[in-house]
Amino acid sequence: MEIFQNSVFFGISLTFLAYGIGLLLKKKLKLAVFNPILIAVAIIITVLVSFNIDYDSYQNGAGFISCMITPSTVCLAVPLYEKLDILKKNYKALIAGISSGVVTSLLNILLFAFIFSFDHATYATFLPKSITTAIGMGISEELGGYVAVTASVIIITGIIGNMLAEAVCRIFRITEPVAKGVAIGTSSHAMGTAKAMEIGEIEGAVSSLSLVLAGIITVAGASAFANFW
Amino acid sequence: MKYLKQFCIIILISFTGEVLNKWIPLPIPASIYGIIILFTLLCTKVIKVSDIREVSKFLIEIMPVMFVPPAVGLLKSWGIIQNNLWQYAVVTVVSTIVVMIISGLVTQLVIKLSKNERKK
Numbered sequence: 001m002e003i004f005q006n007s008v009f010f011g012i013s014l015t016f017l018a019y020g021i022g023l024l025l026k027k028k029l030k031l032a033v034f035n036p037i038l039i040a041v042a043i044i045i046t047v048l049v050s051f052n053i054d055y056d057s058y059q060n061g062a063g064f065i066s067c068m069i070t071p072s073t074v075c076l077a078v079p080l081y082e083k084l085d086i087l088k089k090n091y092k093a094l095i096a097g098i099s100s101g102v103v104t105s106l107l108n109i110l111l112f113a114f115i116f117s118f119d120h121a122t123y124a125t126f127l128p129k130s131i132t133t134a135i136g137m138g139i140s141e142e143l144g145g146y147v148a149v150t151a152s153v154i155i156i157t158g159i160i161g162n163m164l165a166e167a168v169c170r171i172f173r174i175t176e177p178v179a180k181g182v183a184i185g186t187s188s189h190a191m192g193t194a195k196a197m198e199i200g201e202i203e204g205a206v207s208s209l210s211l212v213l214a215g216i217i218t219v220a221g222a223s224a225f226a227n228f229w
Numbered sequence: 230m231k232y233l234k235q236f237c238i239i240i241l242i243s244f245t246g247e248v249l250n251k252w253i254p255l256p257i258p259a260s261i262y263g264i265i266i267l268f269t270l271l272c273t274k275v276i277k278v279s280d281i282r283e284v285s286k287f288l289i290e291i292m293p294v295m296f297v298p299p300a301v302g303l304l305k306s307w308g309i310i311q312n313n314l315w316q317y318a319v320v321t322v323v324s325t326i327v328v329m330i331i332s333g334l335v336t337q338l339v340i341k342l343s344k345n346e347r348k349k
Contacts, residue, residue, distance in 0.1 A: 011298070019294045037293055041300045048304065055304055062298035071243045072292045074263035075285035078278060081271040093339035101332025108324040116316045126320055130328055133296050138258025148302030149309060153321055155300045160325045168326060174333035176340050183333025187325050190292060212264060219257050
């Protein structure tokens with residue numbers, strides 16, 4: 001079993017294989033509940049627990065995958081640049097929609113911190129919950145939250161957004177493609193954006209823009225809100 | 230060498246982002262500095278989209294799998310979550326839906342208002 005502790009390829013292989021199984025299951029079962037990331041995490045945790053493999057041995061290799069989050073997030077500048085005309089044309093609506101979403105999210109967490117009497121670390125953990133993982137984890141770390149919990153909460157947020165986007169837009173009569181994109185990208189980052197891409201091109205592009213802008217606005221917003229609790 | 234060059238550009242920008250994150254005393258992560266740098270370089274035509282197209286497309290496409298290892302970190306933080314499971318569930322579900330509704334409706338309202346303005 002020593003090879004599991006020493007080889008970096010163990011963590012990498014396990015991650016890719018588990019995610020591959022997740023993709024297959026989603027393709028076969030076509031249910032939003034079968035989210036590939038969710039399935040991969042379940043498989044990996046099961047493997048680690050049942051074979052009694054140390055968490056750090058897994059991260060030893062898997063860390064090579066997650067360290068690519070920053071360069072990948074940097075690449076989001078490309079769709080942002082390519083869809084600049086949509087951004088310019090709707091800039092008022094985009095700014096109003098995205099900032100109202102960010103403020104709503106932060107106020108919501110403040111309200112829940114009050115209701116459930118969170119400590120500061122828990123509050124800081126939830127503040128960046130609606131934005132893309134790379135930025136959210138950074139904010140959580142800077143503000144003294146539980147980074148791993150933030151990552152989990154962000155991913156659960158993404159899964160919820162991915163699952164409920166169509167229903168929520170229908171029930172609340174959000175019919176304008178740009179508005180749908182803002183709703184999905186602002187509330188549920190990259191994982192919601194995957195759903196927006198399925199709904200339509202404009203929805204997908206605007207959702208990408210929204211996740212980037214919501215992330216940037218949240219950096220400032222969360223730092224300010226961190227002082228309130 | 231095409232892919233190496235593209236990858237090199239992206240990694241250099243990421244590294245510059247980390248340097249800025251270290252030097253500037255603001256809670257802004259390297260990735261955000263990186264997006265701003267790359268976006269600026271694209272707008273000023275210092276870098277063309279074709280200089281990074283394939284690798285950036287690849288990285289964005291495989292992004293979801295990169296979130297798996299941090300999510301496995303749930304294993305380590307399960308103790309904290311377990312004790313407050315229902316609270317965490319309520320906060321996550323409710324705020325996601327509320328943000329979706331508010332941001333979507335506000336955007337739609339502004340679009341409708343500006344359309345009406347144009348008609349006048």
